[in-house]
Amino acid sequence: MADNSFSRRELLRSAALAGLLLPAAGTLSACATPAGGGGSTPATQATGAKSAANPLGIAEDKPFEVVIFDGGYGDAYAKNIHEPLFNTKHAKVQIKHTATKEIAKTLQPRFAGGNPPEFINNSGDNSMDFGALAQDGQLQDLTELLDAPSWDDPNVKVRDTILPAAIELGTLDGKYCVLEYANTVWGIWYSKKLFDDNGWQVPKTWDEFTALCETIKKSGKCAPFTYAGKHPFYIYETILTLAAKIGGVDVLKNIDNLADGAWKAEPIAKAAGAFADLGAKYLLQGTEGLDHIQTQTAHNKYKVAMLPCGSWLENEQKDSTPSDFGYSMFPLPSFTDADALPYGTVHSRPGEEYFVAAKSANPRAGMEYMRAMLSKEGAGKFSELLSTLTVVKGAAEGRTLSSGLASASTALQNAGTNTTYFRFRQWYQPLHDEVAAATGQLMSGRLKVAEWADRCQKKADEIKNDSSVKKFTR
C-alpha cells in the first residue's frame, strides 16, 4: 500500500500539471502562424475588355463572392436589391452570397491564407482592423471606380454622385480604398408625442437644454436624459461633437492626428464638464449599468425623455416602438453665443464600411458591384428598406421616409457644410476603448474633467510613441 500511496500522489501532481498546461496552450494555439507564400497577388486576376457598358473591364464570365455582415442591417438589402441590380447589367456573372455575424473569425484565416473573397462588408463587433489591412496591402485602390462613369448617367463620374466626406473618410494613406456607404447623423432623440403632450420645446441653447431637463425632472413623468451606459461611446461622441461646436473642427482634427495636448484643449474641457454635470443631475437611474437596447427600450416606454444616438436608432428599435411614438432628433444645442460653429451643426459621418480585397481572384467585379450600389436605385431602395441615409446625393428624394429618418435628413440639410466627425475610433481602437472607459467614469462622477483629459491624453501619447502602430492624419 505504501507504494500505491506514492504513485497516487505522483499521479495527482502530474495530472494537475498536465491540466495546468493545457488550458494555457488553448489560449495560445488560437494564434497560428500564417501560411507562407500567400503574401503576393494571385498570378492571374480576372479582367475583361473595357466598354461603355463595362467601364471597369470585368470578366463577364467569372464569379465573385460578396460577404455581408448580418447585423443591424441584415443581409436582405444585398440579396434583394444590390445583387439583382448588378445582374441586370452582367447577367452571366455568378455572385456567391455569404452572410456572417463574425466577419473577422470567418475571413481572417482566408486573408492569412491568401484566398480572400472579393467584396467584403467589414462591419460589426468582429470586424477586421482597417489599419492592419491597409498596412498589409489588402485593400484594393478604388480610385478607378471614382473616375468611372456612374451607373445611371455615363456623363457623370461616380466621384460626383457621392458626398465628398465619403471620399475623404474612405481614403487611407492617400488612397481611396474603403466605401463608406450609409450616412449616419447623430443628435438627441426624443418622442414627438411625449414632447407635444407635455408642451416641451426643443432646446436651442445649453441653458434651455438644462432648463428643459429641470422641468422634466420636476414633472416626475420620466427621467430627463440617458445614454447607453455600458457603451460610453454613445456619450463621448456627444461630448466631442459639442467640443467641436464650441471650438471648431480643428479640435477633433487635433485629436485624430494625435497632436500634443489635443485632449487638454479648452473646448473639450468645457464640453466634458457640461456633460459631467448632466450626468450628475439628470440621468435615468441605473444608466451606467444599462446597454443601448435597454436604454432605448426605456425611451420607447416613456421612462426617459431624451438620449443621444445615431440615425440607425429608428430601425434598431422598430419592434419595440409604439406606433404613435414619433421618433425625432434635434442637433446639439449651442453652448454659448461664442461657439465657433453655428446652431444646427451635426456630427454626420459616412459609415458602414465595404472594401474590395486587393489580393482576391476577381477584384474588378467587386468594384463593379460597388458601382451598382452607388446607383440612385441601389441607394434609394436601401434607404427605404433600412431607414438609413446613404452617401449617394439625393438618392432618398422621392422615397417615403419614416418620421425619424425624415427629421435626420432635415437636420443634415439644415446643417449644410457645418458637419463634424472624428476618425480615431477606426484608426486607433485602443484609444477608443480608453476614452470610452474614462468617459463612463466621468459621467458617473468618479473622474474629474481634468483627470479624464489626462487619461485620454496619456493613451493618445502612448499610441503616438508606439512605432508598431501605423499612424494616420487628416
Next chain:
Amino acid sequence: MAIRARAVTDRKQMSYVPLGFRAALGRFAMTHRTDYTRARFIAGFLAVPVLLYLIYVISPYAQAFYIAMTNWRGVSATPQFVGLENFQRLLGDGVFWTAVGHNALLLVLLPLLTIAIALFFAFLLNVAGESGGVSGIWGARFYRVVFFFPQVLAVAIVAVLFQQVFRPDKSGMLNAPLMALGLEPVGFLSNPDVAFWSILGVLVWQAVGFYVVLFSAGMASIPREMFEAARIDGAGRVQLFFQVTLPLLWDTVQVGLIYLGIAALDVFAIVWVMTAEHGGPDHSTTVMAAEIYRNAFQYFRFGYASALGVVLFFFTVAFAVLAMRLSRRDRIEF
C-alpha cells in the same frame, strides 16, 4: 507531462491487476524476443498520442513564442521580426498589469472561498445529520442535485443570466427588493469598486456544486467507523469536521486547490460576456485571458497578444511548480 501522468496511471493500475496475471506477465517479459514485442506494442500505443500532442500542443507553443517576437497583425502572410519589443511594451502596459493583479487575487480567493463553502455543504450533506448513524441532513439527496445545477449550464448562459440578476434597475433580481425598500440600487456590474466582487461571486457560485460532489465522494470513501468512533468519544460536529473529516479528505482538497487555481488563471468567458466594455467598467474586472483576446482579435495585434500569452505561460508554470512544492505532505493511511 500528460505522458508522464499516463505512465503513472499505468503503474497504478498495475497494482489492481490480479496477482496471477501479473506473475504471468513477468514470466512473459523474460525473453528477449518478447522484450522487443513489448517495446513495439508500447510504441504503437504511444505514437499517435505523442504525435497529436506534438502537433496540437507543443507546436502552437513554439509558434506563439515566435509570433511574440514579430509585429504580425493577423492578415499579413509575412510578419516582421522585432525581437523583444513586444515584451518591452508589455512592461509599461498598465491595463495588462491590472489584469495580472485580478488574476492573482482570484488565484487566492477563488480556491479558498469555493473549497470552504463546498466543504461545509458536503459535510452537511454527508456527515452532519441528526440521526444516530453517519448521514447527511434531511433532504441531502435533493440538495446534492440542486448544487450541481450550475455545473450543467454553459458558461455563456451563466454570464447572460447573471447580467439580468445584476441589472441596476427594477428588473434586476437583486436590486428589485432593494429598490422596493426605498434603497439606492447597487451597481453590481457598473460600479468599478463592486464589479470585481460580483465576478468573484459568480465564479464561486458556479464552481461550488462540482466540489460539493467531489468532496461528497471523498467523504463516502472514509470508513464509517472513524466517524462513529469519534462520535462515541463525544466529538461534536465542529470537532468531527476539523479533527476527522478534513485530515482524511486532505488529498481531495489538494486536487481541488490545484484545479481551482488553474480555473482562476484561466477565467475568461464570464468576464468577457458579462461585463461592460469586456472587462470593465474601466478595466475593473479584466483578466489576462481577456487582454490576450482583446489584443489579438479586436486590436489585431497578434504579435503583442502572443507576447502576453507567453507571459501567461510562465505564470502558469510558476504556479504549477509552486503548487507541487506546497502539496508535499504526508498522507494518512486508512
